[in-house]
Amino acid sequence: MKVGVIGTGNMGENHVKTYLAMKEHCQLVGIYDNDPKQGRQISDKYTIKQFQSLSELLRSVDAVSIVVPTEYHYEIGLRCIENKVHIFMEKPITDTVDQALDLIEKAEKAGVKLQVGHIELFNPLIQTLAEQLSDQTIIELDFHRMSPYNEKLKNVDVVKDLMIHDLYILQSFIKQDKLLNFFSMGQIIENTPKHASVLTKSEAGVIAKLTASFKSKRKVRTIQILTEDALIEADILNNQLKITRDLVSQELRIHDTIQPLQRQLTDFIECIRSDRIPTVTGYDGVKTLQKANEISKALHQKQF
Template sequence: MKVGVIGTGSMGENHVRTYTSLSRYCQLVGIYDSDKNRGREIADKYQVNLFDSITELLQAVDIVSIAVPTEYHYEIGLACIQHKVHMLMEKPIASNGNQAKILIKKANAAGVKIQVGHIELYNPIINIIKNILVDEEVIAIDIHRMNPYDSRVLKVDVVHDLMIHDIYILRELLNDEITDFYAIGKTIDETSKHAMVIAKFTNGITAQLTASFKSIEKIRTICIFTEKSLIKGNILDRKIEIIKLPKYYIKQEDGHLPQRIIETIEIPSNEPLKMQLIDFIDCVKNDTTPKVTGEDGVKALTICNKISSFISNSSRKKGD
């Protein structure tokens, strides 16, 4: 399976690095970047071919990772469809729902697979939490995803760049859809840089999400309140802590129970991107449905667009 990477920024380089470690699964044919200096830097660093144009790269590969700014996803996605190249599109799938739906329709007609880069679904901590929740009655979820400021996000909306991960994580954990939400945020450089959302799902579960580019430290935490326990996950530390009420788990015989039971699960280090790429390669080889379809990407994008619009409109009314 011949693969390529379009866009060699921070995430694009991660794709290049990971593909080079997957020689059992694929051959990294080459890369393309409109920034020739950056492209040459990455090509030299990983000893891969730098193509002069997207067209030349697409003529040489079966699969391509697209890791360019979102505004170019639609144009490059159409080029992939034209050349019958399957694509792993970094999130979000496109700038708006209409573009995404056109891409999906044309890709289906051409027999081209689109997988959206919802990488956290390949993170074992999310899958373990999902299994834990099978026997729990969830009341509410609180998620924090924050980064220190970086110049690369000058014109990037924090909802589409960070919060989108937690939007699709919630959908995966709860197997449910958001029915209502309220959002507030801080707009800087005409885009949301700090956002808070309170959301309600069909089954009555509530969730609070906070995403920020203005944090002093990097934070990735998820806290789940259930009828029987409190489940705290730290994605960066790869650790889950489950705090339980003993009366639900221990048969009371002598009346002496501990105040609480604490169970800690430590997850071995792994690389979600590697698992994601292997899964997509296998999906193409075996002609199966991608784990994260274009339609899944549209659902996450639609919610993010509504949240961003809500925050933007609120900011304009307040003169922020």
């Protein structure tokens, strides 16, 4: 299967490296970036073809990763659908729910697969954590996802960039249980949320607290879960789980040689080959986008 990458920033480069490591699954035909200089750097670095136009790339591939700023997801997604090219769309799916729903409808009519990049669901640590929770009654979950600030984050909304991961992880843990109102507080800097704290509760009574920030002095990715029987602590950066029951703690280190992005893109290729529904559908992306937009809007309106 022939694949391409649209957008060659940091995450786009990760997709390039990953596809090149997946030769048994697909052939990376080339890349396109609307910044020719940026595209040329990646083309030269990995000895891959740099297409001079999006149209040229789309005529040459069966599937693409769209790894561009969110404001361009809808427009490029439509171009892919017009060319019957299957889409892996990095999160969030689009800027607005209406755009996302239109993209999903058009993709379905055209027979185009649309998978959304919820990468943490392919992280072995998160999968192991989900297994640990399968027979547990959850009382509360506490998520922290924080990073130091840099100039590249000037116009980036921390809710749609960082917290969005924990929103879809949270939903995967509570399954069909529905989250109710979100109570949001945060800090707006340069007209975008840079720090956000959210409190929510599900219909079944599960409490969740989520913190995302670009104001931290170090990178943090942790989840703490209190159940009726245990305290479970996850350190995503160090691939560690600590489970405490009756004052006895057990520590697990998750070893895996395959990176979550490779697991995710392999799953995308296989869903095309086997003509099955993507593991993370466009509708999954919409549900997460709705929550992120609601929180971001509340922060802008200073409602909590």
